[in-house]
Amino acid sequence: MAKLILSMDGLVLKEISLTKERTTIGRKPHNDIQIDNLAVSGEHAVIVTILNDSFLEDLGSTNGTLVNGQPIKKHFLQPNDVIELGKYKLKYINEAPKAAGAADFEKTMVLRPGQMPKASPPVAPAPAAPKADGNDVTQKPAPSPVAASAAPAAAPAAAPAPAAAARQGAIQLLSGANAGKELMLVKALTTLGKPGVQVAVITRRPQGFFITHVEGATFPLVNGKALDAQAHPLNDHDMIELAGTKMEFFYK
């Protein structure tokens, strides 16, 4: 469940859960989060929450809205973002859902009309009353009466971590016209050879570098031995021979 922590001069004033689809912020009393300070506009900003994502929008306030020190008009809130209105600060906290236990959040689920998960039941949202028009409730999220507030029903924030090869690999050509030339293996895939004659590819993986035959009648040689169709792991100072050119693989 996402929440905001309101503070001023480092003093925590209030904690607000983002349970509604629209949470308004402003000086006037009808706002969900009222901040009675003249630097804050009557209707200053709004936070739209859809499932686990929250969006902050400035409503044309006089003094503007800052997120992490930058003025914004519209912003997709990320955990630990700090929203500033005048001297007031709102910290956005979005905890990874833990209530639903064993449920697999990565799993693809169907979002059906009239079935937006409600705030309370985190597991297996019961079908709500069927909507008469059958249209997707998600098309216009803001004015929709059905789109309910955030439910802790989606995935924990885990972006695919790019597999970082620990060490830099490189190839040095030992024969041919470009003998002596060095080639850094920075891309995930580096092809070697002549298209149509003989091509091999070196792939960078978390475990290291691998060479694989791609096309051509003859297979490349590594330390004098011909490769088979499988990927072959490369060790420091391995000698590769393909399309009549010799080269050495080494770690920088």
Next chain:
Amino acid sequence: MSLSDAIEIVGHTDPGMVRSHNEDSIANDTKSGLAILADGMGGYNAGEVASGMATTVLMTELQAALSQHAPFQPDPEGGTEAGTYAARMLREQIAKANHSIYSASQSQPQYSGMGTTLVMAVFYDNKMTVAHIGDSRLYRLRDNQFSQVTRDHSLLQEQIDSGMITPEEAKHSQNKNLVTRALGIDPTVEPEIHDYETRPGDIYLLCSDGLSDMVPDEEIGLTLETLGGNLNLAAQQLVQMANDNGGRDNVSVLLIKILREYPAAKGLFGKFLGWFK
């Protein structure tokens, strides 16, 4: 000249690094020019059942339908959306597959609520007709340009379309796994169907979200560019990249390469010419 000389299709599917089940299902038939990929969902093994039913029903029914009618002919009922018979066939057979999955889920409690995404293509007459439901995708590599052809039926895509979030922000969204359409969850389903021209040299990729969520588009494109000469290796490499990045979901890829033109033999004269090709 038969279609199997003009196009090459390879497929590869893998449970990934985390899941014990593979709920994806793929099927292809070069002779009929068919490639089908489904990503199932539902408890226990119901996802596998749904995606397996989708690929099996569509493959057998479409093989039969294609042998009876030429797909390039105009739709006899004169539909307004897509003009060829192929589009009509796809719509009819998808409705049939939807019905099969839906009935199974209604009659058998262990399959209750199962469903599947779908992306499929049928190749004929230098064209392809693509149908999709949900967030399984079709990409195209043409002249070293890699682009996504289908648009997901997902909450995230709708948020992008309505301008709520940018595609860049979408990469960090937590709502990645919500699809707005799926096969087999309702009595009827509306597939999105379009026709596209194909060119020799094109490479098409059908994939489940296990690939597109784990590997950035640029790296998928780079892989197809560099390994396009060896389709099988390219398919394996894509699955391996998804697994190297965590492999949190099942990964499936189907790669289709257009080797040469494959115009349909139209009329007697066309058939006569076809003999010499």
